[in-house]
Amino acid sequence: MNRFELIGLLQETLQDNLVVCNIGLPSQELYKINDRPNYFYMLGSMGLSSSIGLGLSLSIDKNVISIDGDGSVLMNMNTLATIGNRAPSNYTLLIVDNGSYGSTGDQKTFTNEKTSLKDVAIGAGCEKVIECSGEETLENLNKALADKVHSYVIISKIKSGNVPIKPIPLNPITIRDRFRKSIGLVSYL
Amino acid sequence: MQISQEIISNLKKGGADFFLSVPCKLLANMITILEDDKDVYYSAIPREEEGMGICAGAYLGNKLPCIMMQNTGIGNSVNSIVSLLQLYQIPVVFLISYRGTSGEPVGAQAGMASITEEILDTLRIPMLHCSTERDLEKISTFTNHAKVVEGPVAILCNFNLMNKD
Numbered sequence: 001m002n003r004f005e006l007i008g009l010l011q012e013t014l015q016d017n018l019v020v021c022n023i024g025l026p027s028q029e030l031y032k033i034n035d036r037p038n039y040f041y042m043l044g045s046m047g048l049s050s051s052i053g054l055g056l057s058l059s060i061d062k063n064v065i066s067i068d069g070d071g072s073v074l075m076n077m078n079t080l081a082t083i084g085n086r087a088p089s090n091y092t093l094l095i096v097d098n099g100s101y102g103s104t105g106d107q108k109t110f111t112n113e114k115t116s117l118k119d120v121a122i123g124a125g126c127e128k129v130i131e132c133s134g135e136e137t138l139e140n141l142n143k144a145l146a147d148k149v150h151s152y153v154i155i156s157k158i159k160s161g162n163v164p165i166k167p168i169p170l171n172p173i174t175i176r177d178r179f180r181k182s183i184g185l186v187s188y189l
Numbered sequence: 190m191q192i193s194q195e196i197i198s199n200l201k202k203g204g205a206d207f208f209l210s211v212p213c214k215l216l217a218n219m220i221t222i223l224e225d226d227k228d229v230y231y232s233a234i235p236r237e238e239e240g241m242g243i244c245a246g247a248y249l250g251n252k253l254p255c256i257m258m259q260n261t262g263i264g265n266s267v268n269s270i271v272s273l274l275q276l277y278q279i280p281v282v283f284l285i286s287y288r289g290t291s292g293e294p295v296g297a298q299a300g301m302a303s304i305t306e307e308i309l310d311t312l313r314i315p316m317l318h319c320s321t322e323r324d325l326e327k328i329s330t331f332t333n334h335a336k337v338v339e340g341p342v343a344i345l346c347n348f349n350l351m352n353k354d
Contacts, residue, residue, distance in 0.1 A: 020246070040249065044272025048242030052273075055246025055254070058230060059207065064246075078235040082243070086232050176249070176277045185251050 001134030002161040003096050004029045007067075009134070013141055014039075014065065018183065020053040021067045022046075024103030026096065028165045030067070037178040041168050047076035050093050054083055057091035060183060063145050064090055070097040070111040077120060080153075084125025087151035092144040094137070095153065100160035121153045134158040192354035193218035195325045196284070196346070200255055201229065203332025205282055207252035209233070209240045213259045215286035215351035220257075237262030241269035244281045253336060255282040260289070260305040260345070261298075270312060270341060280335035283314075283343040292349035309343050320347040 001009075003026060011034050020040045021027045027041040042049055050073065053066030073080070073095055083093060099112040111117060118131040128150045130140050137156040144152035180186045197219055200208075208223050208231040210216055223231040230252070234240050237258050244254035256262075263270075263285070274281055288295070289302025309316055315338065317331040318324065328344060335342045 042273075044276050045242065045269045048239070048245070048269060048273060051239045051242025052246040052249070055207075055243035055248075056250045057246070058243075059247045059250025059252045076239055076242075079239045079242070082232070082234050082239065172277045176279070180249060180251075183250070 001158050003098055003102065003158060004033070004163045006096060006134045006137060006156060006158055008033050010138055010141060013138060013145070017145065018056065018062055018064045019067060020049050020056065020064065022049040022069050022072050025162055025165060026067055026069060028168055029163065031168045032165055038182040040179045041170065041175050043168070043172055043175075047072045050076065050083065051079045053093065054079070054087055054091060057088050058086070062090060062183070063092070065092045065094055065141070067094050067096060069102070070095060070099060070117060071101040071109045073117055074109060074111070074115070080121050080124035080126060083151065083153065084121070084127075089148050089150055091151040092141065093153045094141060095155045096158060097155050098158050098160040102160060102162050106160050106162070117155050121155070126151070126153045128152045129155070131155040131157060190218050190354060192322060192325065192350065193222055195322075196328060197222050197226070199325060199328035200282065200284065200332050203329035204253045204336065205255040205332050206230070207244070207247040207254040208257065209243060209254070210257040211235070211237050211240065211259070211262055213286040213288065215288070215346070215348065216257050218354055219284075237265045238269045241266050241273055241281070245273050245277065245279050248279045248281065253280060253282070253332070255284055255332070257284040258286070260285050260287050261301045263305060263308055264301055267308070267312070270314075274341050275312070278339035280339055281341045282332050282335050283341055285343055285345050286351055287345045287347050290348045292347075292352055305345075314340070315342045317342070317344045318347070319344060320350055322350070
């Protein structure tokens with residue numbers, strides 16, 4: 001299973017939740033598969049999907065899912081310590097770990113070698129850390145969302161590889177405002 | 190403690206209700222105040238760039254975030270300021286302890302101090318300079334200014350002002 005197939009498989013759960021999605025191909029694939037106002041597509045700032053979702057989950061009561069990549073988590077690994085110590089139960093970090101920087105040409109990341117993001121997350125203080133296959137991800141995501149006591153970090157181990165895809169045509173302010181409207185915070189749209 | 194108390198009060202009066210900090214000894218009193226404040230969210234975080242992301246999320250959830258940090262933190266955060274906060278027009282208040290200004294005992298702070306305002310200028314970020322206690326009353330209006338301009342604004346608190354608190 002590659003990322004495109006995984007994101008497609010997860011739609012039945014993602015579409016009803018607030019999702020912050022990593023820059024580049026993950027957001028472009030999510031947009032192509034099922035564009036929704038409750039999906040916040042990142043157009044810049046690689047590494048911060050996990051942090052943006054964390055800030056949102058600390059500010060509202062609804063479930064928030066950050067979709068991140070192994071390369072992006074490696075770029076902002078300190079935020080796993082913040083998540084381990086501060087993430088509320090409505091927060092889930094889904095790391096799509098395909099062992100490669102997909103958006104930049106599939107260069108290999110360190111998760112292909114010695115680095116285990118599961119071990120890093122546990123060491124950072126995250127209590128519920130699940131590493132699973134792509135096929136097992138939906139079940140674990142649903143489990144994470146149903147748990148009202150703990151936040152979760154799910155590391156979905158999948159194959160690298162991309163599908164041909166175009167940049168997201170949406171303006172950033174459109175993404176911002178329709179996302180906030182889906183939470184009920186914008187009245188003028 | 191009185192200066193730190195006034196700064197926090199004015200930030201809150203201006204609407205800030207979500208606070209993060211990366212530590213600085215000049216911010217220590219403010220951190221102590223916020224740790225005991227039950228009206229607003231507060232957390233320490235390990236790095237400023239991450240804080241820009243958390244602040245962006247907090248704004249999406251209807252907070253007006255404030256990140257407290259040294260001016261060195263601006264250097265750690267330039268891309269996230271431009272391609273997240275400014276790209277999506279997200280209001281965030283930067284409360285900056287301006288290390289390397291007059292009174293600073295650590296020579297190594299001079300380098301970032303000498304380019305801090307140029308960086309903020311280049312980023313077109315509005316600045317409020319606080320060098321005396323009289324300047325502190327401007328903080329509440331300037332905090333609200335972040336919402337008006339829909340972007341980050343920077344409050345720079347000089348070394349001597351904070352060091353006597």
